[in-house]
Amino acid sequence: MPRIEWTENDHANSPVQYAHWHSESGAAPPRRIVVADDRTRAAAAHRLACEGTALLWRGDFHGARQLLGALGRRVDRKTPAPGATPADAFHLHRRARGHRARVLGMLLVLLDGEYRLGLRRAPDVRTACREAYGPPDGPTVVSLRELLGVIGAHEWRTKGVRVPALGARIHPHYGVFSPVRGEYVDLVARAPLPGSGAAPRPRTAFDVGTGTGVLAALLARRGVERVVATDINPRAVACARDNVERLGLAGRVEVLGAGLFPPGRAALVVCNPPWLPARPTSAVEQGVYDPGGAMLHGFLAGLAAHLEPAGEGWLVLSDLAERLRLRSREALLADFDAVGLRVVDRLDIAPRHPRAADPTDPLHAARAAEVTSLWRLAPGLGSADATVDGTLADQ
Template sequence: MLPTEKQYVQWHENETLCNARWLSESNQVPPARIVLVDDKTTADEAYRLACAGTSMLWHGDFHNARQLLQAINRRIERSEQRKISKAANKNKSAEPTAESSVTPKMIPEVLSKQLPNLFHQQRQAQAQRSRVLGRLLLKLDARYVSQLRRAPDVSAACTAAFGQLDKAMDESCLLSFRDLQGALGAAGWRAKGVPIENLGLSIFPHYGVFAPTRHEYVQLLLDAPLPDTCDVALDIGTGTGLLAIILAQRGVQQVIATDLNPRALACASENFARLELSAVQLQQADLFPTDAPLANLIVCNPPWLPAKPTSPLEHGVYDANSAMLRGFLQGAKQHLAEQGEVWLILSDLAEHLQLRTRDELLGWFADADLEVKYRLDTQPKHGRSQDNTDPLFAARSAEITSLWCLVPQS
């Protein structure tokens, strides 16, 4: 959804002052300085402008803009790699080696003891990369149509992502090429879906809703034995609705799914409708529903890493100070029926990154008057867990995703 308070941006073209609505998924402030660029602009020149904080309004061929963005990204990657190699060389073992520099394969081992700092440095680098890449802009008219050569039809994707513009006022807009790519990518996911092999179905995410591309935990939810009585279940922070779908397909008679994000509620509703799941109800709520019966089962798959999200989509990954996780645990017991269970889906990546300890997690269970009944584990097999050139490989390769079954303390 577009922010309720409109923002506008101004720039000059041929000494004419131009004005347009500013769109930014990450709520970036409108750019203060804009220059015009086109097919003659070199990647080096564009990279220098972007790093200096200058935004560039593209006036060339649409596909050339995409290639320019890729070229800028390659320059960012080379710069980041030089910084990582420099840090690795500075901190590597004092033992003499024949190598004059650290190779990519050596970097994870060299920096494994510095994972917390490395994680935060990587997050800062990602934010800087996003800012630099976000400085290549394009203009769309009130129907989300681009006048660039070879521009595709992006109107449906932009309308789904950003909402309607004011056609009566002929309200054009300016946005980053990167945000447009995000809208087009989301439209693709929404059209083809994310296959969930364990269930034999696909989930169709919306723009701004975290897609379940990592779904190793699905088998854990299928393997965990349901409570002896399971008439009512709650899915807290439903997102695309995947956990609620699993519970409904396992025969739970009433599933109440909650989320605070209107995009997520619309997404989950569409996924439930596709599967004709009449047993699932949706409610917009910050964690727990109101006026709901006590539940035999409460499930939650909160964001796994305690860090501040920098965009709406990152709320599916990062949870500042573990606020959602701790809030969920603190409120769970009062919504449980007698003999009820809490199923918490959580990765231990934060522990391997030294952002949270296992003792802290167990302490939060105890503070919420909950204890562990059992735990089911699985090891992720996604690409990043196998990539030994990733500076965080030492943590990612050791990651375990768990279903914690929690019950009130006896």
């Protein structure tokens, strides 16, 4: 990790202090650091942060949280003008969020060599930091905003997220997208399995990009004998294995960490890739943003080669990118055609998340109209049928 330095006051003879610098978003170490405490005013802190000067907090922990909130309110006052097109609005929104993250990321705290936070009224963050960062390696400076995310992730991991379709809780780890939006899980729970009816259920399924392992667990609960789940994120692999073990499914679900697809073929291959073709700015955002749609294209390109005869691929994808004019439906269907896939059916569900009903959200119009679809795909000749429409009512 890179190292940063600072002095505790402005005296020329003050000793220089050193610590490791850690940023989950990959932010570079700040060029200049000043010490701040409960006497620091929000206006001064905001000016320094906008200029690129970081503030190392030495006061009360709750005072630091209050200052962070005040900085956020000052940043949010300058809301960008609406974009001319949905794509313009999205890019302006992302730019504003990036600026907000940079400014708020300038409020720093120091963790000692055991991840203790030496501030008045500070919580014990040692377990949360070990879960997120691994074993400590000396004093480390992180942004307070990131540390609050680490604390929140520990609480999610401890309590878990109730998944009604699974009838159980999933425990997300730090840096792994949480299944708080249940629409995509409901689609996988309701879609007819290949071979349903007179034919036997699929014996083997692949869950590509498993994340928390929720879909792999759901397929096993639905009767698939063997599920192989993959993810290139080591945190996701550890998280999925933890959840599979908690649910008593370790004998039926195998979690691998190498490559997009596991070796071999399966009767069912499921993928819920990131929905927006844009660059993520943090580890958690990798579950939402995928530059250039790389994972989507990789899944489509390799699907046919990993399906058994009469097998299906299930692509679970929101149309938010289409409504924001970041991708078109025609382009998606053309991608199916280009790799020789045909659409067997499509199941749709409306959103239930709070942003869909929030008129103050800059992307409200697109979010309110968003539809999440499960595309049932199979190898075949001919073009994808754009008229397929099997709708699941959102009860």
